[in-house]
Amino acid sequence: MQLTDAQRLDWLRLIRTEGIGPRTFRTLINRFGSAAAALDALPDLGRRQGKRLEPPNRARAEDEIAALIRLGGRLIATGEADYPHLLQQIDAAPPLLAVRGGAILNRPSVALIGSRNASTAGLAFTERLAHGLGQAGLAVVSGLARGIDARAHKACLQTGTVAVMAGGHDRIYPANHASLVDAILGEGGAVVAEMPMGWEPRGRDFPRRNRIISGLSYGTVVIEAARRSGSLITARYALEQNREVFAVPGSPLDPRAEGTNDLIRQGATLVSEVAHVLDVIGPLIERGPDADGAPARGRPDLREQLSFWDEIDLDALDPTEPAGQTPFARTLPAPCEDLEDPFEPDDDRTRIVALLSPSPIGTDELARSAGVGVRIVQTVLLELELDGRIERHGSGSVSLISR
Incomplete structure (x- = not known):
């Protein structure tokens, strides 16, 4: 599939409509056959649900596309050849992905994530692992945060890395990683986001970002994570997406290792060298992105998964019933450590x-x-x-x- 410019504009207007998230978007396309037809149906759907569904006008959508193009980016839709094959398989995959760079996106990838307040030992191991995975031909995916994420990106700039942003492309977070973004793009890597241009990341945007990090990857390696860490949310998404989860063990005396040690107790693959990842990921890569992922290990039921957006519930809408208020789907709470950066020591x-x-x-x-x-x-x-x-x-x- 390849969208025309007009179709891409319709897709953008539909996904940017309040109350329309990835799942509702997919349902609307399946029900009405196209984004244009779904846009025409929104006023009636809104009246029947007691809510105003008003998409952005064409000029606003055109401005967003133009702003992305000025940064050297483009919008890729699910079903198009450039859209990441692994990401397309997950539940609630972004209908449109804003991409800068991108040639690396369909290379086999592994996610490396962990604490922002990382130890020197954790940072050193991250560098060794990221470098080794890159030398083995894998792209390394991470979230552009301080600590483990930044060290993972820097360690494999020359072999290829993908940074997933929580905000818009013009709202790099943290702001002092703008030079890291330039380095990633300059070495042939990619930076991706699903949120609009100008979007400042909020607490709930980080779980949205995290499910893309795991969705792009055959497996997710957690290097340092406290028990109430956003990295553990990413590990949960990896399980839900039928992907591998790895954890690097740490000292039981270090709170930054409590989450990773718990993951190992729960069945995550212990990692102390690059080969431990390659031995598990290698056979999955040989089978290809369309094959089933890792064997089930008590994975959560996707039907119980919380939503990432306040989406209208089209499945609960009976066209024979009179207009009324339909409740929105439940949404994920913000993880405890993702809304703001941790304390940054100044001495x-x-x-x-x-x-x-x-x-x-x-x-x-x-x-x-x-x-x-x-x-x-x-x-x-x-x-x-x-x-x-x-x-x-x-x-x-x-x-x-x-x-």
Whole structure:
């Protein structure tokens, strides 16, 4: 399938209508045969549900497309050849995906996600894993956040990475990752979003983004995640999408490892080297994107999945009944850590302490992660050692003593 410009405009107006999400969009297309016919039917559907369904006018939709084009992007529709094949298979796949770059989107991919407040050990392992996966020919998908996400993107710029945004393409979040976006695009990677141009990300937009991260990937690797982490939401979506879930074990003394250790207890594949991912993903890639995914392991019932939007419930609408108020579908609550960035330390000592964990790490790596000189790190470590807060190991590595 290839949409005409007029059809693409109709699709955009329909999906941008309040009360129309991916599932309702699909139902409307199936019921009326085209987006144009569905747009014509919206006033009557709205009256029967006691709600005004008013799509944006053509000029507003044309402005959005023009703004995306000025940034070098384009809208790709489900069913078109460039639309990611794996993403198209998930429930509630975005009908339209705004893409910059994009040649990499149908390369076999693995998602790497984790804590924004990551430890130096977690960041170092992320870099090693992302680099290895890239060298094996896989694209690495992540969410452009601080911490694990950013390190994953940077580690495989030359081999290919995909960043999934929670807001519009002109609302990079966090804002200081604009240079990272430029680097991703400059090296042949891709940046994707489903929200409109000008859209500032809100709490509920991050779960929407997360189901795209897992949907683009054969498997999702969680590297560091607390028990109430947005990364665990992504892992849940991966299960619902019949994709593999991997977790990197961590110290039981580190709260950033509680979520990943729980995932392993629940059946996620333990990862301590690149081969652990490749051994599982390799056979799935050989079978192709149209084959069934991972074997079922108590996966949630998709019929019980919460909606991402306040969508009108067309299935509950009986055309023989008089007009009335039809309830909207339930929506996902905002994850606890995704609405705002965590505390960003503004002094060297606080930043270095935040990067330490019960896992030993070398001072050179600690200095690189903190963005300071080795001499500053050594001074801070001496102070921490005198306070009884760190333990020194062989080869100059140190670890945090949990209290």
